[in-house]
Amino acid sequence: MKPVRDDDGTRYLLLKRSAEASLVRDPTTGNECYVRNDRLEPEEDATVLETAATGVDPAIRRLLRGVHDDETLGFLLELAERGATDVRTILERYDVCESDLHGRLAELAAAGLLEEVDVDGERGYRISDDCERALSAIRDATTASEDELTADAPD
Numbered sequence: 001m002k003p004v005r006d007d008d009g010t011r012y013l014l015l016k017r018s019a020e021a022s023l024v025r026d027p028t029t030g031n032e033c034y035v036r037n038d039r040l041e042p043e044e045d046a047t048v049l050e051t052a053a054t055g056v057d058p059a060i061r062r063l064l065r066g067v068h069d070d071e072t073l074g075f076l077l078e079l080a081e082r083g084a085t086d087v088r089t090i091l092e093r094y095d096v097c098e099s100d101l102h103g104r105l106a107e108l109a110a111a112g113l114l115e116e117v118d119v120d121g122e123r124g125y126r127i128s129d130d131c132e133r134a135l136s137a138i139r140d141a142t143t144a145s146e147d148e149l150t151a152d153a154p155d
Helices: 048-053 058-066 070-082 087-094 098-110 129-152
Strands: 002-006 011-017 021-025 032-036 040-042 114-119 122-127
Touching: 002 048, 011 048, 058 129, 070 098, 070 122, 070 129, 087 098, 087 122, 098 114, 098 122, 122 129
Parallel strands: none
Antiparallel strands: 002 011, 002 040, 011 021, 021 032, 114 122
């Protein structure tokens, strides 16, 4: 497999190449189709695995890269629920070490999951729009899974 792009800019994984057309898979949908070779060019700066990952929403990929443990995920979920919160309140509410909190805040902001905001004249944080979208998708998937389990359960 090799990453390729068609003349419209769509990224694919090249599965098989013949004389006139190539079998490609769209990483977003999983659909396979043939595309004329003259419409494809190699993606020199992308790997197969990076291209495969493009099948997942960029906001979810950002969340996956930025969250390394349950506490960090829980922190983002709390901020999503409570909204913008100042640092002093975060320290009091969640009983975290100040240096650990500042490290976590810096990592999450660098990952694009948090945004620094002013909360009543003090420095605070809120989740980014991408983080909100990713958390919403995860919650929706969790709710759908729970609904399926409930529907399959015997009465």
